[in-house]
Amino acid sequence: MEFSELLKPEAVKVLNSASSKKRLMQDISDLSAQVYDLNADVVLDAMLAREALGPTGVGHGIALPHARLSDLDSVLGVFVLLDKPIDFGSVDRQPVDIAFALFAPEDAGVDHLKALALVSRTLRDASVCAKLRANRNPATLYTILTSAEAEQAA
Template sequence: MELTYILDAKSVRAGLKASSKKRLLQELAEIAEAEHGLKSGAVFDAVQERESLGPTGMGGGVAIPHARLEALDKVIGIFATVAKPIDFDAVDQQPVDLVFMLLAPQEAGAEHLRALARVSRTLRNGDVCAKLRSTNDPSAIYSILTEAEASRAA
């Protein structure tokens, strides 16, 4: 699954000012509402429920909060950098400043897992993360994410 299938440029934000994990998830849910027409409350509740099962901070300053929603017909992504890293209960106890929220249809078993694997592989690349942290331009961030994918395909 390609990142360009799940993430579009309008769903990328830079320098979010959230001061807590809860507030960050609320802001990402608001982006999901603004850009994809989803109800922010439903998105937030679904992601919070998933977080209660175990935090999605994968280490290295990266988190991939995710949830399944009835209102979707395909997997969508929202990516943001955070101005000041926040505690996300990550496995390495490091604060998070790169967040890729994945939202999938309720029945998207394999598709959801493929998307999660693709995002995880991309954000485990130290060079990609360094480039993402070096800019506050959402269009440049989108290019970095999609170019990382294109260079793997070459």
């Protein structure tokens, strides 16, 4: 699995409007509707239901919200960089400024886990996160994510 399979360049955005966890999830839902033609309300409800099971803020300013959706054929991603960090209820209690949302078919099984592992492994790299945080251009952010994967494989 590769970032280019998970993430369209148009699904990368810098947000300055997210003031809360719920607002961020709404923005991610809206972006997924625009880019992948998903139902924003269904996406939001699925993310909130998953979040109710336990926070997806994994620490170091990173959140990996995810949900399973019945009408998907493959795993899809949305990447958001926040201008201003927000409280996300993360395990380390640090505010979040990087969010990578994953949406998987209900029966995705191993593909969902592979995608989550790829995103997690990439965003655990402090140098990748530093590059992401230093840029505000969505095209550059997409390039950083897709080239980070290539560097890790080398």
